[in-house]
Amino acid sequence: MWTLFTDHGKSLLTASGLTAALLLSGCATTGGGLDGETAQGNTSRYEGQKAGGAASDSDAVHIPPVPHDPAVEKVAQQAMGEYARALQTRMAGNDQQALVMFQSLAERYPQLSGPRLNVALIYMQKEDWEKADQAFRDCLTVNDANPYCHNGLGLALREQGKFDDSRMHYQRALSLDPKYARAHFNLAVLGELYLQDLNLALTHFQAYQNLQKQPDTNVANWIADLKNRAPDAPSAQPVAGNGAGQHNGDVN
Template sequence: MSRADICRRGRAIKNANLLALILLALAVSGCASNSGIPADQLSVDEIESGVAADEVEIWIEPLTAEQDQQLSRARGAWAEGDLESARQILDSLLAIRPDHPDVMTNAAIVAREQGRREASRTLLEEALKVAPGHRVASNNLGLMLAETGEFADARKVLVRAVQRYPEEPSLHYNLAVIYELYVQDLAKALEHYKQYQSLLDEPDAQVEGWIVDLERRVE
């Protein structure tokens, strides 16, 4: 077994689906931003250097109380494993709020778990057009892209998200895994593992071991 295989056993992109349940009100619920330069026209280097930071505000109408209750019911059904009920609720919500990134992201998560991967990917991509860097959408799209070997695109999605939400630990972790195992940029991987650790209440002992290993290899 190669070292890469061993690494892949220990280092895997974190699935961010649980965030869809616990983040009932993300930063985009009131308003979101969209870039003056489409994300798919930016290189990773341009994003990392801050070119994507010059963004134009786009107003997203908040969910009504009734719509928020629908979204909560869908999340509850998803948590109980009732994917079909969750899908039906989300489909009805999408019909009246096709513009809301939280609705699209939750629908994408359900679609993915039902095996409707193309529908899931489309919903995630649409959510990110409305709310660039959306944490849950970015993590889930990054995971899907990595699973299909589209590592450059996965990296771009996660870099964009980290720029907007540098305080989100899971984004740094997933980006570090991409950099280490698939892009082979160990210095960048080390940087993001350290960022991940710094954002935790208590450092992750396993990740600390990876950091020590990477520091030795980068020297």
């Protein structure tokens, strides 16, 4: 599988089989902003995540798969070279040029969700939440089983204050892949800072932590704090085991 970028921004130009390369699944760099950040104008303990931190440094060795129609694999192969160039352009920091390239790919390869996902991620980095929202929805119109699109839409909805809808899309991402570490992290942040649902936050920080090869110190502290404050702290961690043994070539 080609996974050119994970959705937390690490470049991984590796290949162990071409066609799954996204179907154009949408693994893509974001440049930050995919973690918990400021809640309703107040300084948050997650503010630092925008530039790195726990979720960006996740060592979970699992990449959520993107189910797709086998009939479009030949189309994905045709688009792969241009898609890789667009990702390289994005990695080089030329976001506007990359945006034009991804938009062109989306128009010429309407069967593929990856180009639309990358369009959405670029709009997210620009903090243009309405355009990001629409681009994520366009991605889901092509492939409703793309967990990256649901996770990204959850973030765009959160930034627009649509917290219940945000939760729904995070949960959809996790129903597609329960080991999607980033979606667990984002849902936990939503639960604590925006929904004031401490049990939800605890459950998903624990799930995120369980997916790491090495426990994240910051997350461990947040879990301990939530256990003290949550009215009905869950006794069991929802994801059994970490990513060990699940490695499929790259980190997520």
